Amino acid sequence: MSRHRALRARVRRGVAKWPVAIVALVALLGLGYLGWTWVGGVLEDRAAAQAKNCSEGEALLRIAATPTIADSVVEVAKAWSAQRPVVYDHCIVVEVKSVEPQVVQDSLTTTWDEAKLGGRPHAWLPDSSLWANRLAAQNRALLGAEPKSIATSPVLLAVPEAGAQALMTGNSFRWTDLPDVTNWAKYGQAAWGRFSVAMPDPATNTATAMAIQSALAGASPTGKGPVTVEMLAMAPVKSTMSKLAAAQGETTGSTFDLLAKLSEKPEVNSAGFSGVPVFEVDLYRHNLGKAKNTAPAKPVVGVAAGGPTPVADFPYVPLAGEGVGEAEARAAQAFREFLMEPDQQKILARGGLRVESSKEHPNPSPGVRWAVTTENLVPADENTTQQISAAWATADNGGQVVTLLVDVSASMKEPGGDGKSRLDWLKTALKGQVDRSVSGSLGLWEFSRNVDGDKPYKQVVATGPVGQQRDALVAGIDGLQPVNATHLYSSLAAVYGSAQQGFQTGKPNRIVVITDGRNDGGIDLAALKDKLKELKKNDVVVSFIAVGSEPDRQALTDIAKSTGGTLSVVEDGKGIDPALGQLLSEQT
CATH class of the missing domain: 3.40.190.10 (Periplasmic binding protein-like II)
Structure with missing residues (x-):
């Protein structure tokens, strides 16, 4: 018996109205939300635009x-x-x-x-x-905030083209070799004679300062820095400093002045020196005339020295x-x-600088190869940086003549940081300078009230060659003891008169005063200024290091400016050493 599929009648169904109403409502709500969002965006944009109107000017x-x-x-x-x-x-x-x-x-x-x-x-x-x-x-x-580098530029040795070819073949040039290289024979060119590098004052020329630091780095345990304060007191490092000072070439003029001489006289040594340290970016600017508006006829060539490279960090x-x-x-x-x-x-x-996010270099760039630096010099810390310049100042041209006048008032017993008194930090700083000084003259006076009978001042060690009286200076520093008041002006007048009598021609002569209080006895400021004018026969610079908030900074600035000196302000005793290094690095 066969089966027949049952036929089902098709039923036409109607659509309910309530789902349509819900969909319509949702759509209206969505449109309303979008409209409100758009209006809100307009309002935000309008608020932003109003902010751009600079309501505060x-x-x-x-x-x-x-x-x-x-x-x-x-x-x-x-x-x-x-x-x-x-x-x-x-x-x-x-x-x-x-x-x-x-x-x-x-x-x-x-x-x-x-x-x-x-x-x-x-x-x-x-x-x-x-x-x-x-x-x-x-x-x-x-x-206002911690400095941060935005670009870099390595230090090169700028030399004439023929000199560059010699330095980049055979015995390649290294900054750490600089103190012992005196003749071009090391680079196969004995006929060229003396090898000398122009070293403008490192207190004002940072390319020089970094080249010196790199040359000294050879004495560090790793040979690539950092140079430390302790190293500067070592005999081999002081010997290196002396060799550098003795072997240097031209010392006057800016880097660009020296580059101009090398361009004008492109034969090796015809400018009177062999080369000059320079930032790569400055060499680029010189060779294209960006520094002095006129490109030289002959570009100077930059040589990337072997070993750790000193780098400017901008x-x-x-x-x-x-x-x-x-x-x-x-x-x-x-x-x-x-x-x-x-x-x-x-x-x-x-512009000729190096940045991490781009490997681009300007083109053309005559004399600059943009060589890859594989190892950067580890820079010295903040304090050591100052002390290197100060040590150089004592090594260059026989050093300088410095008389220290230090405050031993009762307030110097106050805390100076890290559990030490201001006087303790002062002694550490002074002994460090004695140990690190390569040459020059140094003397020590103390002042307070009734330090030497009824005098508020006392000459502890007469100003003389530091190499001959290191022990006496250290003993004098160790013997400093806090007394009572701060008779600064009378004491300074006495020291200034002594410095005038012992003035050494041809060298910087300076008095450095370290104090933490205001003058509270003896002559007043007007009388001191009159006395300084009366005593002046030669240029003796008076500079101050003011510790803490008590010294009369306006008066100290006035005195310093009248003699060509400066005022340094430090918060506590820890700041004395770098401030002293900074002052002694100035060669004028």
């Missing part, structure tokens, strides 16, 4: 940049300004000034000359952290103090962040 961000990098920073500043940056409801306007680091350093720590330099900067871009260290040694309160230094408010401080930080963006780093690279 414009704020000027002033940046002082070393000439090496100034043009590139100006280009970055234009790119940032095009974005109309706003900080704390201020529209930020960036002003970049090209100023030599030495001028910025001196002006920040003395008086900023607005007529000559424009407004005081809110940030500083020198070529090396050496400058930031020096600023910290003189007055750490001027640093730190961005936010500043604090006069004229730096919250808006300027935040704007300075924001601009540094912008400088580190890839597009802005490429601008720096096109």
